[in-house]
Amino acid sequence: MIPKNRLILLLILTILLCHVFPVxxxxxxxxxxxxxxxxxxxxxxxxxxxxxxxxxxxxxxxxxxxxxxxxxxxxxxxxxxxxxxxxxxxxxxxxxxxxxxxxxxxxxxxxxxxxxxxxxxxxxxxxxxxxxxxxxxxKPSVQVNDVKYKKTTSGEEIIIHTNKRPRYDIASLQSPERLAIDILDSKLSNKLRDIAVNNGLIFQIRSKQFKTDVVRVVLDLYQPLSYQVDINKVKSGYQLKLKLSPRIIDFSYNKKEESFSILATKELGTYNVKSLPKDNKIIVEFPNVLLDIVKDHFAINNKWVDEVELVQVEENNNTVAKLILTTDKLFKLNIYNDPKNAKRLIIKPNRLKELLDVNYNPKEASVNIVTKEMVSPKSIPLKKGARLVLDFPETIFRKVHKSVEYDEKFIEEVRVSQFNKEVARVVIDLKELVNYELNTIKDSESEHYNTVVKLELPDDKDNKELIDTLNSDKSQQPQQRRDINHSKDESSKTNRLEDVNIVTNGNKIELNVNLKNKSKYRIRKFSYPNRLVIDLPQTINKLRKESIVEPKGIITDVRVSQFSWEPAVTRVVFELPYAIDYKVTSKSLTDQISIKLKTQSEESVLSNRTIVVDAGHGGADPGAIGPTGLIEKDVNLDIAKKLAALLRQAGATVKMTRKDDRYITLWSRADMANRLDSDIFVSIHSNAHKGKDASGTEIYVYPGSYGDTLVLAKLVQSSLQKEIDLIDRGVRFNELYVLEETTMPSILSEIAFITNRKEEKLLADPDFRQRAALGLYKGIVAFFNRVAKEER
Structure with missing residues (x-):
């Protein structure tokens, strides 16, 4: 028999144990x-x-x-x-x-x-x-072997391949909009990559083992999806197909052609056009067609179509897509299939712009050409005669012909005519060829546009020296002018344009124009459109079109033309997206003209920005290990430190999740970024794969990300790839914890594959790590430049 005191002690011990392990x-x-x-x-x-x-x-x-x-x-x-x-x-x-x-x-x-x-x-x-x-x-009995997105002649399909006939459930999920397809009693045979569709209706397709015996295929949507389901037996098993209804998948406006284009998943043979003049609308209706685009409202503002809207409505139990043009003008639409692609429909307003009048202002020494809409005239260089010729494309002059003579010192006559069916021509006859400025100004009262040809007369002090230079060669020309391409004497008296280039360094942009010999030049800034114009007197242009530098940075276009032949004047034009200041760093007489654009500095762009830089892995978590023993955690930390230094130098507030070799949980990393309310979160990793040949650089965002996160990812991926020159694997989607739990734009960069011997060697190189940090930095600066413009 157990003594009473021992029994009580045993009971207390039992209670204590139950307290420590209650269940x-x-x-x-x-x-x-x-x-x-x-x-x-x-x-x-x-x-x-x-x-x-x-x-x-x-x-x-x-x-x-x-x-x-x-x-x-x-x-x-x-x-x-x-x-x-x-x-x-x-x-x-x-x-x-x-x-x-x-x-x-x-x-x-x-x-x-x-x-x-x-x-x-x-x-x-x-x-x-x-x-x-x-x-x-x-183990589940059904294997899901593959998921594909496929375009066919009859439309688009999502195909799920299984080894046995599948049982499934489909549910529409909200916030965000998704379609979930659950394959019951199933298992993924292997991990499937996300499919980036991003066509305006479906953002991406994700597949995962949702439960132990349920594979879920998720379609991340921009809007609800219309579809039909079929199950077909094939040699390899079964196919579950979601067949999407015919869809409009793209809309674009061709500014040059002034036409609209609609791309569908198949040829759009049926449509109706309605004109509603009281509502200032012209509507093109597409019955039984879905609208599948991200952007559905477009501000055109070409002065005859103000805006375009695409909408999807239900009428008589049918889905109808509508293209609505807002305009206060009446015109017919010329609609036809693109000869190169029957799935693309071209819609072109069958209406020309109108040239209303031309007049001369002697006080301003300017010719004013009035048009009803905005027109960009083309200057036609002539080899003989002292006259200026301007063509107004796709413009009509209803009077057909007009001629006005002037008893002025430098101008004799202004003539306007309908040069052909779509071009109105203005000819300004001068007594002596002078330089001129061309600008377009909108009249706030009439809302018409005045193309102003400002003649720069020789008695203008600011222009006298340049015009004397322009005309100095003309006085020495023989009366019967020889072709400049075949005259050695002519070549000896004229300069030649050698090269035009653009140098970019981060946000800094330098424009360079190189000549064969030293020359004077003139630089002017214009608006409508915004551009910098460089006139080169006594200079001929022999640059081929294909050899002209491509636009870079904020430069949207580069044009070089022979502005006039007698005297020889070459014009270089740099088009800009908005008005910008510049500084000329070259001398007034030079063969190397240099202009620096005054863009917003990186320091001001990054000031007051908080950026969290996350060096992946650390401490007891080494990450991946390369073939020769290079450890990922060390590479990540070094690149992160170099990036942090660049960002701090540019004025940003930088916080690092780790500054040394220590273990930090993923939830601690995300929590730090959220507590700091940082502007962006950038995680740095080195990639790994069982295939030793896997190579390249890529960036991950969380599935369903959009807006600033995608912009940040694309800008950083682009600049990183340019700096390190590895295969561009693009922006990818993955359910990574640090991307899911952070509340700001967040990206995870896989710099290179540490499991690839060649890329492991690069990752071990301090110079490569610095270039990787610089690539990340430039992308971040580009992102905040964009943000700064939107905030202004």
Whole structure:
């Protein structure tokens, strides 16, 4: 018989143990895998309704590679290409770069580690069922082998390939808009990459093991989807198809042709045109067609069509897509299929602009050409005669012909005529050829446009020196002028344009014009459109069109033309998106003209910006290891430090998730960025793949990201690729924890593949790391430049 005092002591000890482990209990169950008995007497724990299985059983039953790190009481399980990281008494688990919540924490009792069985079943792809006596782990019967997005002659399809006839559920999900297709009793045969569709209706297609026995295919949508479902038997198994209704997938405006274009998934043969003059609308209707574009409202402002809107409506149980043109003008539409692509429909207003009048202002020494709409005239250089010729394309002059003579010192006559069906021509006859400025100004009262030809007369002090230079050669010409291309004497008296180039360095832009010999020049700034114009006297242009520099930076176009032949004047035009100041750094007489554009400095762009730079991995988490032993965590930290230095130098406030070799959880990294309310979050990693030849650079964003996040990703990816010159793998989507949990625009950059010997060597090179940091930096500056413009 147990003494009474010992019985009381035993009772107290039991109560204390229950307090420490309130709902945990040890028992034995039979373990079956796919209905085969693996262990008849498996010791397990139960806690909070969940089962915990000894770590040792994983090695014995599933042949897993498990590493125990005593220092931080952590378990690393190598699974495919990822490492699963668990810690004793932690309820979170890290799988690669993702973090998930466990049903119950990992426990350690009497030196044995117990892991939640539902989590093990999930990562190994088993369905878990259990009762009081046994545990059964079983594999799903249907395999999902592939998911594809395919364009066909009859439209577009999403195709899900399975080995057996699938059972499925489809549900529309809100906030954000999604379509979820659940394949029941199924398992992914291998991990499938996200499909970036981004066609205006479907943003992307994601596939994942939603539950142990459910594969979910998610279509991230911009708007609700209309579709039909078919299941077909094929040689390799079955295909579940979602067939999308015919859709308009693109709309564009060709400014040069002044036409609209609609691209559909198949030829649009049926449409109706309605004119509603009272509502200032012209409507093109497409019955039984879906609208599948991101942007549905366009400000055209070409003075005869103000705006275009695309809408989708339901009429008589039919879906109708409508193109609505807002205009206060009446005109017919010329609609036809593009000869090169029958799926593209061209819509062109059949209306010409109108030239109203021409007059001369002697006080201003200017010819004013009035048009009803904005017209960009083309200057026609002539080899003989002292006259200026301007052609107004796609313009009519209803009077057909007009001629006005003037008794002025330098101007004799102004003539206007309809040169051909679509071109009105203005000819200004001069007594002596002079230089001129061409500008377009809108009259606020009449809303007409005045193309002003400002003649720069020789008695203008500011212009006298340049015009004397322009005319100095003319007085020495023989009366019968020879062709400049065949005259050695002529060539000896004229200069030659050698090269035009643009040099960009970050936001700094320099325009260079190189001549064969030293010359004077003149630089002017115009608006409508915004541009810088450089006139080169006594200079001929022999540059071929294909050799003219392509636009860079904020320069939208570069044009070089022979402005006049007698005297020879070459004109170089740099078009700008908006008015901008400039500084001429070359001398007034030079053969190398240099102009620096005064763009917003990087310092002012990044000042008052908070940026979190995250060096991936660290401490007990080394990340990937290269063929020669290069460790990812070290590479990431070095590039992160170099990037942080560049950003700080430019005025940004930079916070690093780690500054040395230490282990930081993923949730701690995301929490830091959120607490700081940072403007952007940039995570730096080195890529890894089991295929040793995998190469290139890429950036990840969280699935469903849009707006600033995508802009940041694309700008950084572009500048990074240019700096390090590796294969551009583009912007990709992945459910990475640090991207999901951060509340600001967030990207994760995989600089290069550390598992590729060539790229591992690059990653070990300090110079390459600096270039990688510079590429990231330039992309960030470009992003905040864009933000600054939107904030102005």
């Amino acid at each position: 945990a209990a040890n028992n034995q169950k039979k373990l079956l895998i796919n209905n085969q008995v693996i262990n008849k007497h498996l010791n397990i724990k139960e806690e909070n309704g969940a089962l915990l299985i000894p770590l040792k059983v994983l090695e014995d039953s599933f042949n897993l590679d498990i590493e125990w790190i005593e220092l931080i009481k952590s378990i690393n399980i190598k699974l495919d290409n990822k490492i699963v990281k668990l810690r004793v008494d932690e309820s979170k688990v890290q799988i690669g770069d993702q973090v998930k919540e466990l049903s119950t924490p990992v426990r350690m009792t009497d030196g044995k580690v117990y892991i939640p069985l539902d989590f093990i079943a999930q990562i190994l792809g088993y369905k878990l069922t259990w009762n009081t006596t046994e545990i059964n782990l079983s």
